[in-house]
Amino acid sequence: MKKAVIALTLLALVLLTGCSTQVVDAPEAPAVIEPETTPDQAVGEVDQLLIDEAEELDIGEML
Amino acid sequence: MKKILSVLLMLLLAISMSGLALADDDNSTTDDTDADDETDDEDESDEDEGDAEDETDDEDEIDEEDDDEETEDETEEMEFEHGAEVRLLQLEKAIARNILRGQEVIDNAGEEADTTELESILVEMEALKIEVQNADPEAEDAVQTFVSLKHDARELSKKFRDVARTQIHEAKRAEIKAKIEAKKAEREEKLKEVKERLHAKLKAFNSKRLLATANQLGIGDGELLEKIKSGEITAKEAHEQLRTKFQEMTPEERKQLYSDLKEARVKKEVEAKVRYQNLKAKAVENQQTRLQARLGQLDAKELKIADYAEKRLAAVQVNRDKINAKMAALNGGEQ
Numbered sequence: 001m002k003k004a005v006i007a008l009t010l011l012a013l014v015l016l017t018g019c020s021t022q023v024v025d026a027p028e029a030p031a032v033i034e035p036e037t038t039p040d041q042a043v044g045e046v047d048q049l050l051i052d053e054a055e056e057l058d059i060g061e062m063l
Numbered sequence: 064m065k066k067i068l069s070v071l072l073m074l075l076l077a078i079s080m081s082g083l084a085l086a087d088d089d090n091s092t093t094d095d096t097d098a099d100d101e102t103d104d105e106d107e108s109d110e111d112e113g114d115a116e117d118e119t120d121d122e123d124e125i126d127e128e129d130d131d132e133e134t135e136d137e138t139e140e141m142e143f144e145h146g147a148e149v150r151l152l153q154l155e156k157a158i159a160r161n162i163l164r165g166q167e168v169i170d171n172a173g174e175e176a177d178t179t180e181l182e183s184i185l186v187e188m189e190a191l192k193i194e195v196q197n198a199d200p201e202a203e204d205a206v207q208t209f210v211s212l213k214h215d216a217r218e219l220s221k222k223f224r225d226v227a228r229t230q231i232h233e234a235k236r237a238e239i240k241a242k243i244e245a246k247k248a249e250r251e252e253k254l255k256e257v258k259e260r261l262h263a264k265l266k267a268f269n270s271k272r273l274l275a276t277a278n279q280l281g282i283g284d285g286e287l288l289e290k291i292k293s294g295e296i297t298a299k300e301a302h303e304q305l306r307t308k309f310q311e312m313t314p315e316e317r318k319q320l321y322s323d324l325k326e327a328r329v330k331k332e333v334e335a336k337v338r339y340q341n342l343k344a345k346a347v348e349n350q351q352t353r354l355q356a357r358l359g360q361l362d363a364k365e366l367k368i369a370d371y372a373e374k375r376l377a378a379v380q381v382n383r384d385k386i387n388a389k390m391a392a393l394n395g396g397e398q
Contacts, residue, residue, distance in 0.1 A: 037321040039309035045324035046305055049276055050269045051140060053262065057153040058133060059213065060220035062164040063227055063240055 134213060135339040138206050139331055143275075145268035147200035150209050152261040158192045158216050159257055163250045164243055165223055168231075171239045176230040183371035184223045190357045191215055210339070211346040211353060222378070270294055273301050280320055282308050347386050350379050 137153075140146035165185045169178045191212065198208050231239070251258075274291045287304055290296040296304075309317055358372040 036314045037318040039306050039317065042309045042317055042321045042324070043302065043306045045321060045328065046273070046276055046302070048324075048328050049272045051146075051149055051265055053265055055153075057137065057150070057157045057213070058130070059154075059157045059161060059216040060224065062161050062220055062223050063168055063236055063243070 130217060131339070131343065134210060134343075135335050136332075137213075138210065138339060138342070139335045140268070141206045141209065143268065144271050145264050147205040147209065148264045149261065149268050151195055151198055151200055151205075152257065152264055154209065154213055154216060155192060155195045156254055156257045156261060158188060158195060159254055160250065161216075161220050161223075162188050162192065163253060167243050167246060167250075168223075168227055168239055171242055172227075172231050173235060176235075178230065180226050180371065180374075181223060181230070184219055184226065186361060187357065187371075187375070188216070188219050188223075190361055191219065194357065206338075207342050207345060210342040211349065214343070214346045215350065215353065218382070266294070266297070270301070273305070276324075277305070280323070282320070344390070347383055350383065351376065354379055 137150055141150055162185055165181065165188065169181050169185070172178050172181075195212050195216075198212065199205065202208065227236070270291050274288060277288055277291065282305070287301070291301050309320075312320070354375060358375065362372070
């Protein structure tokens, strides 16, 4: 009888520890507030479509 | 009861010991390194040389990766009107600039340096420049041609650099570098003609892209589109006007437009990435054929390049074998 009580207590302890660890491992995700898209960001995307005149094609140095 | 308690105690002990065992492993690694440091003093210089070689190899590999990414980006624009012309002109300018730099290296190398091979490399670079000039930007395989020719240009520059390092000592090289830097303005003046051609094509390319984007997004009034079309306003001015349009939009409209643009760009980048690996493999595979044709042309001009040609073909074969082995190892690792 005593043995059974100890075994059950241990089982309960293991289960409780497992549950509490899970709670610690999975914190609630903070609410993400998406920032507004600025005109600069939009223009930046348009820039990606263009080729910069200062851009040089790199084939390596000679020395 | 006692038995259960002792089993529990043993378990606790085992769990706490595993942490210690891991910590011990870390220490033992440090200890081993320390021991090696103490005993291998004599071999240090040899190791340093080995490390230096490894570093150069690593640098080359990093350079190659960077170059792959750059070339991949460059091919993205080639699908659009004037894009292939711009990339080929940029390549022509880069080769022309390196030929001028290479000539300056040879002129300043001094009598003690044997510049025969360097001169042959420059002859091959000249031939390569002509191939770039003759490449058809409207051909179906224009992107493949660009990737192949850029690959060869990069390899020739590296070859020149490697040979120059064996023929010219370090102090002299530093001196030549300073001279080359001092002559920058003079050199750029010689590139004026190709720069002007490039400028005109770039302007046309950017205007077309802006126009297509403005149309696609349904932004910009008729007047703005007309001005872009006629070339009346520069890409920079059109760009500023687009910014004003973006400012006038509601946050929701702007967000939608931004996300549309971003999605299109990412899609384009992914497509270019997939396509590039194939193009690069073909560029390596066909290099020997390109080289034979190029050397054949030089031979027809009665340039004395027989020894050089033999060396080049052998080097290309070695390079191809090396890349094939690397690819096979990568494919084997993936399976």
